[in-house]
Amino acid sequence: MKxxxxxxxxxxxxxxxxxxxxxxxxVKEGEILGLLGPNGSGKSTCIHTILSLLSFxxxxxxxxxxxxxxxxYSIKAKIGVVFQDVAVFxxxxxxxxxxxxxxxxxxxxxIRQQYIKEAIELVGLEEFKxxxxxxxxxxxxxxxxxxxxxxxxxxxxxxxxxxxxVDPQSRNHILxxxxxxxxxxxxxxxxxxxxxxxEQLCHEIVIMDKGRVIARGTNDELxxxxxxxxxxxxxxxxxxxxxxxxxxxxxxxxxxxxxNLTLHIAYQGKGNHLADLIDVLRESNIQYQTLFSExxxxxxxxxxxxxxxxxx
Ligand SMILES: Nc1ncnc2c1ncn2[C@@H]1O[C@H](COP(=O)(O)OP(=O)(O)OP(=O)(O)O)[C@@H](O)[C@H]1O
Numbered sequence: 614m615k616x617x618x619x620x621x622x623x624x625x626x627x628x629x630x631x632x633x634x635x636x637x638x639x640v641k642e643g644e645i646l647g648l649l650g651p652n653g654s655g656k657s658t659c660i661h662t663i664l665s666l667l668s669f670x671x672x673x674x675x676x677x678x679x680x681x682x683x684x685x686y687s688i689k690a691k692i693g694v695v696f697q698d699v700a701v702f703x704x705x706x707x708x709x710x711x712x713x714x715x716x717x718x719x720x721x722x723x724i725r726q727q728y729i730k731e732a733i734e735l736v737g738l739e740e741f742k743x744x745x746x747x748x749x750x751x752x753x754x755x756x757x758x759x760x761x762x763x764x765x766x767x768x769x770x771x772x773x774x775x776x777x778x779v780d781p782q783s784r785n786h787i788l789x790x791x792x793x794x795x796x797x798x799x800x801x802x803x804x805x806x807x808x809x810x811x812e813q814l815c816h817e818i819v820i821m822d823k824g825r826v827i828a829r830g831t832n833d834e835l836x837x838x839x840x841x842x843x844x845x846x847x848x849x850x851x852x853x854x855x856x857x858x859x860x861x862x863x864x865x866x867x868x869x870x871x872x873n874l875t876l877h878i879a880y881q882g883k884g885n886h887l888a889d890l891i892d893v894l895r896e897s898n899i900q901y902q903t904l905f906s907e908x909x910x911x912x913x914x915x916x917x918x919x920x921x922x923x924x925x
Contacts, residue, residue: 614641615678617769617800618663623672625655625662625824632658633669634824640802645795647815648804649911651923655824656804657697660773663802664694676769690718693767693799697774699758701746707733707757708742715764732764735793737786752783759787763794770794771802776810788814808911808923818911822919836909839917841867843880844907845890850874850900859893874902 618640625633632655640646648656661667663674665683674681676688701710711729719725733739736756746754755775763770772791776784791814795801805811811818812832820828820835828835849856852874860866860878865886870877880886887906894901915923 614643616640616675617642617677618802619675619678620663621673623659623662623669623674625658625667625669632824633662633672636672636824637826638819640800641817642800643795643798644816645791645801645803645814647811647818648802648821649806649808649811649818649915649923650804650821651806651915651921654821656806656821657773658824659821660694660771660802660804664689664692664771691768693763693765693770695759695762695770695772695775697777699746699754701754701757701761703746706743706745707738707749707760710746710757711760711764714761718765728764728766732760735763735790736760737790750780750783751778752780755779756783756786756790759790763799766797767799769800769802771804773804774806775803776805776807806924808915812911820911820915820918822915822921827918828914832911835911835914837883839909839914840881841879841909841913841917842882842884843886844909844913845878845880845887845904846907847876847878847890847894847904848874848902849876850902853897853899855897856894856899859897 616639618638620636620638623633623636636659648659650656658667662669663681665681677691679685679688681688702713705713708729711732712725715725715728719728733742736759738753738756738760741749741753746757749757759775776787779787788810791801803815817829817831818835819826828838857869860869865880865882865884867879867881912923
């Protein structure tokens with residue numbers, strides 16, 4: 614599959630702050646690529662430089678196999694952008710706003726009407742067509758912002774944290790809408806610091822920190838990169854020093870964290886340890902309240918690679 618975006622050696626400084634540091638990225642046609650990183654890791658700067666809205670210090674950016682520049686209008690016409698900040702006209706209603714933005718690219722009125730209808734359906738704003746932005750809740754406003762950015766059916770779409778501070782219902786509409794856009798053929802670059810969203814949505818995930826790519830792969834590939842394989846949490850009825858000694862002797866156990874009567878046990882490798890642990894508890898006659906097992910999250914991946922939490 615061909616690359617829609619190719620970025621090499623991209624460096625962008627704001628004074629002394631290196632927001633992008635020898636950044637590399639390839640985005641394949643038809644994929645949803647998630648750019649995941651904590652606040653300040655450079656996600657927005659990355660999107661703005663790709664779109665030539667910001668200049669950069671070093672590197673090169675190619676989109677659709679052409680060099681990107683502020684005047685590359687033929688490339689820009691095939692791109693849709695949805696930024697974090699809502700940018701719509703207060704005096705226009707939902708349909709009129711979408712019509713305005715779609716009209717920048719689609720001149721045929723009949724085709725535009727069809728596209729507006731499809732955009733409204735995609736984000737679930739059918740009941741609010743005549744509403745002005747001030748009459749919409751924050752989540753609905755975000756949905757309108759998305760409809761304005763994608764109504765002209767771009768083949769490459771950038772969404773920069775479109776679900777920040779959005780209610781769960783609107784979040785679901787937004788995520789489902791993005792999946793549909795992708796099914797219709799759009800390549801999507803999605804930035805977020807919500808790991809659950811990239812897990813749910815993205816074919817490939819790029820993890821960023823301090824302006825650099827620190828890991829790339831599918832959800833499973835990223836989780837296989839780290840030594841942590843399984844996390845078991847157990848809430849005991851009373852302190853059990855014997856259990857802790859047994860766990861410390863287990864070579865598969867990476868760490869044990871104690872929190873009152875709760876133990877968080879981290880295991881390495883791909884094995885399942887829950888059944889064995891239950892056997893140990895039974896054999897040692899150790900009583901417990903609850904016991905559950907979890908697989909690593911992308912936060913665990915980030916934590917193991919950087920020593921920091923994805924979310925502060
Ligand atoms: N206009 C600016 N002037 C100076 N520094 C900036 C500017 N914009 C961003 N930065 C700095 O560049 C770095 C990357 O910021 P950027 O906004 O790209 O990160 P981000 O991952 O998008 O963060 P967030 O999730 O908070 O939006 C941060 O250290 C930020 O403080």
